[in-house]
Amino acid sequence: MLRHDSRSENQLRNVEIETNVMKYSEGSVLITFGDTKVLCSATVEERVPKFIRGKGTGWIAAEYQMLPRATQTRNMRESTKGKVSGRTMEIQRLIGRSLRAVIDLTLLGERSIIVDCDVLQADGGTRTASITGAFVAVQLAIQELMRKNIIKKNPVKDYLAAISVGILPSGECVLDLDYKEDVAALVDMNLVMTGSGRFVEIQGTGEEATFSGEELNTLLFYGKSGIETLIAKQKEVLLVSKRQETSQEKKEVLIATRNKGKAKEFAAIFAEKGFTVKTLLDYPDLPDVEETGKTFEENARLKAETIAQIVQGPVLADDSGLIVDALLGQPGIYSARFAGPNKSDAANNAKLLHELTGIATEKRTARYHCTLVLAEPNKESLVVSGELEGTIGTIPQGENGFGYDSLFYIPSEKKTAAELSEDQKNRISHRAKAIEALRGQWKS
Template identity: 50%
Template sequence: MVAIKDMLDGQTVIRADGRKVDELRPVRITRHFTDVPEGSVLVECGNTRVMCTATFTAGVPRWRKDSGLGWVTAEYAMLPRATADRTDRESVRGKIGGRTHEISRLIGRCLRGVVDMKALGENQVQIDCDVLQADGGTRTASITGAYVALVDAMRWAEKHKHIRSADRVIKDSVSAVSVGVIDGKPMLDLPYIEDSKAMTDMNVAMTGSGEFIEIQGTAEHRPFNRAELNTLLDLAEKGNKELQAAQQAALAQD
């Protein structure tokens, strides 16, 4: 089997949307998207659009009381017509789906990975990620946007004397991106048309310092080898660095 790393060298494949295999979709991060939450962000990755809000609350859940530690949690949902066909709201169905639970936990884990809970104190931040339009990569876009919303919420908390320093609470940045193998070719940042036929599909969350928080990878049609995995991780690292630059550029604007 030809290693994907070898296939990537000198790669000239042009994708359906005109991108190179190692190119992100256009990324746009809009802060203060809505007025009420302590942090509110619209993140756009190509045609995928997610609204991420961060709510700061003094106090922690009962099980966390008297620990001196804070808590960060997340919820994920999709609007009924975020996709080509309408789906019922899970609240109407009366049951939260397994995929929704999985993604909510993923977002929460990624954010907690860059938060100093002791510096946060006995305060809680609740993140809500609502997909307005889905075209692949909704969970990774949610993580990328949620981080910016979290930083804004921490800045609000510092300004209102709930915490001593936002910079002490946020230890590092975090972003996430998808990678995959489509028709034997490694690609970065998959839209739905590529994701739906991927031979390997992977989501990678990384910190600004280059460490991994989450790697989710699945072979759909054939197994992948170590060389292929390494190449996909290299692509993800490149994409995450670019996403983190976009995060910092957005946070520098006030």
């Protein structure tokens, strides 16, 4: 059965997290879950509450409030009433407690972070949106403290997000209830969980109704998947905001590779041009891009364009491989996974030698190919390539390089690629040639 807003049972509302929306706060976020909108602002103060003073540890607390017209009819401000309601008190304690569960207060030093969660518009799930947004605001404030070298070690132990689940009058378990569903719900539950899938808090009540263990399992299952989606979103916005700051400070290129050998070569070649290189190894939170293309270009595009879209900045990707004539061009785009999905250089080399058993030296011609794609959001990508000619040896020689280098003999150098020094290889390699081809076009 579809829900009144046509969502499926385990579907979140549209979630947006906008960062740094306030001028003065150390970290701020506007988070929306459908029509629920919460402004979360994190303030750093160089003091802690009396009960922990002098102990060298920090503190994190939250305040929660709804604007008078966040709801369909106006609610008097609590400041006018002169009294904080029990509901407000309970929610702000929940937010503070949840944040403290994933932050190492001793690493924070004797200072506090106070998070103000102000609900601009309420359509159900204001406390879960507050927790999810507050975590990002706190992370931004902590990034700021680290950038200023005020704290040395990151006190954030894990990600944190929250979502509601419930059972509708139809008996259906659902994720992320809006206000209309929430008022009618038979069972109402809020889940707070960490990035590693651990629970911080479960608040669940049957509203004059009961629920079974099986229903509870379904609710937890939906909640967990919703929280995974929220945390992926948090990672994305935090990464983008971090990169926007660092790339303004220095000349930096992001290369969408997880291959250490490539990363090292790119770093050396780009260093000469005054650039620092970052790769996916520096950003473990970025997703793995599946190489489903049929050509080097298609795969390089997939890697570069997917990551550029996420980080909203320029990204370079390399798709490369070894083309062996006697094997009709194999392993080609499958070079990394020639011997199977586990990507082992040793196994790939063994398989290559095996496939070429009995093939005479003059028939063992091959070339390394590299296609580079430079992608930027909302721009046509640049595509260039480079090749290096060689032959495949019969025994591995040399210790440098990576991949097939110890079997790749370069006649003009009278050495295998693994016998060349790093510098020598970077002067003649397929990768260096492709970067050279990119250079002229890229300056703009």
